[in-house]
Amino acid sequence: MKNFLITGGAGFIGANFVHHLLSHHPDYHVVVFDKMTYAGNLNNLADVSDDPRYTFLRGDICDAPAVEQAIRQHHIDTIVNFAAETHVDRSIEDPNAFIHTDVIGTHVLLEAARKFGLERYHQISTDEVYGHIPHGTSSVETDSVAPRSPYSASKASGDLLVLSYWVTYKLPVTITRGANNIGPYQYPEKVVPLFVTNALEGKPLPVYGDGRQMRDYQWVGDHCQGIDVALHQGQLGEVYNVGTGQEVENLRMVEILLDEVGAPPSLIQHVEDRPGHDRRYSLNVDKLKALGWQPEHDCEAAIRRTVRWYIENEWWWRPIKNGEFRDYYQRMYGNRKVIAVP
Numbered sequence: 001m002k003n004f005l006i007t008g009g010a011g012f013i014g015a016n017f018v019h020h021l022l023s024h025h026p027d028y029h030v031v032v033f034d035k036m037t038y039a040g041n042l043n044n045l046a047d048v049s050d051d052p053r054y055t056f057l058r059g060d061i062c063d064a065p066a067v068e069q070a071i072r073q074h075h076i077d078t079i080v081n082f083a084a085e086t087h088v089d090r091s092i093e094d095p096n097a098f099i100h101t102d103v104i105g106t107h108v109l110l111e112a113a114r115k116f117g118l119e120r121y122h123q124i125s126t127d128e129v130y131g132h133i134p135h136g137t138s139s140v141e142t143d144s145v146a147p148r149s150p151y152s153a154s155k156a157s158g159d160l161l162v163l164s165y166w167v168t169y170k171l172p173v174t175i176t177r178g179a180n181n182i183g184p185y186q187y188p189e190k191v192v193p194l195f196v197t198n199a200l201e202g203k204p205l206p207v208y209g210d211g212r213q214m215r216d217y218q219w220v221g222d223h224c225q226g227i228d229v230a231l232h233q234g235q236l237g238e239v240y241n242v243g244t245g246q247e248v249e250n251l252r253m254v255e256i257l258l259d260e261v262g263a264p265p266s267l268i269q270h271v272e273d274r275p276g277h278d279r280r281y282s283l284n285v286d287k288l289k290a291l292g293w294q295p296e297h298d299c300e301a302a303i304r305r306t307v308r309w310y311i312e313n314e315w316w317w318r319p320i321k322n323g324e325f326r327d328y329y330q331r332m333y334g335n336r337k338v339i340a341v342p
C-alpha cells in the first residue's frame, strides 16, 4: 500500500485525508481524482500542491476509461473512495446524481480494482445507512442497513456492492461508516459550517423542526485517523464504524456553536422540517477501538474547534457563500416556512 488513488479528494473529508496521509506516511504517493462538482475545491489542497508526492487529476468515477488510465499511469495499488454526492437536502431535491456517482461510480471503481488486482479498495460510507436509530440502542456493523433518504439509500447500495465483491471475487475491500464530520473545508451547505458562517454574518440559523434530532458530530481529523487504522489494521471484508460514540441534540450543537462565536440565541429560527428527517443516528465504535484507535475530541470539543477554524479562515468560505451557493440557499431556504417552536 503505497500509491493511493483518492477519489473525491478535493472535497471536505477527502482533502483532510490527503493532508493526513502525506503528513503521517512519508513514503506514500497520492493521486487525487475528482470531478470538481460544486463541492470540489482546490483551495482545500492548496498547501500540498507543491508536494512532489501529490498529483491532481480531474475525472469522473463513472468514467471507466479515465479511472483505468489513472490507475495504469500512476501504478495505483490502493483506492480510497470519498467521491460522492453527499447532501441529504440535495438528494431530496434531485436524486439523479446520487444514483450515478454513489452507486454506478462505486461499481466502476470496484470493476477497475478487480481488473488491475489492486491491493485494497476502501469505501468511505456513513452512519446514515443504518437509518433512524431509536433511543437506547446504537448501530453495530452487523446490523442491517435501513436507509431512508435517496442519499443514504445510494450510499447503502454502494456498501452492498463493495461487500458483494469481497464475497464473490475476494476483492480485498474494507468499509468505514463515519458519523457526521466537522472541521476545516466543509462546504457550507452542511449544518455546522452553515450555522457558523451565518452567525458570523448576523443571519438566522434555520433549525429544522424542533431541533431535537441527534447527531454524533466528530472532528474530521479523528475520522481520518480512524480510516488510516481500518486501512492498515482492519480485516478484509469488514465494516468499521467511526464516530465519537456519543451523540448530541442539534439544539445543543447550536448552543455550543453560538457560545463559541459569541452570537446571541435570538439568531435561532425554527423552520419547516426536512421530509423523512432521521431523528437519531448513534454508532457503537468498539470494533475500531479494539484496533487501538481512539477519537481525540468529543462532540463539544469538535464543534468549538470547528467554529474557531471558520472564524480564522474567512478567505476560504466567503467566496463560496458569495458564489453559486447563493442560488442554492435561496432555493432551499428562501420560501421555507418559519414555524413556532414546537
Ligand code: NAD
Pocket (backbone or CB within 6 Å): 007, 008, 009, 010, 011, 012, 013, 014, 033, 034, 035, 036, 037, 038, 039, 040, 041, 059, 060, 061, 062, 081, 082, 083, 084, 085, 086, 087, 101, 105, 124, 125, 126, 127, 155, 177, 178, 179, 180, 181, 182, 186, 187
Ligand atoms: P463533499 O461533498 O465535501 O466532497 C465530495 C467530493 O467528491 C467533491 O470533491 C466532488 O467534486 C467529488 N465528486 C462528486 N462526484 C464525483 C464523481 N462522479 N467523480 C469524481 N469525484 C466526484 O463530501 P464529504 O463530506 O467530503 O464526503 C466524502 C465521503 O464521506 C462521501 O462518500 C460521504 O458519503 C462520506 N461521509 C461524509 C460524512 C460527512 O459528515 N460529511 C459522514 C460520513 C461519511
Ligand code: TYD
Pocket (backbone or CB within 6 Å): 087, 088, 089, 128, 180, 189, 190, 191, 192, 194, 206, 207, 208, 209, 213, 214, 215, 250
Ligand atoms: P446535515 O449537516 O445536513 O447532515 P445529515 O443530515 O447528513 O446528518 O444536517 C445535520 C443535522 O442538522 C440534521 O439533523 C439536519 C439538521 N439541519 C438543520 O437543522 N438545518 C439546516 O439548515 C441543515 C442543513 C441541517
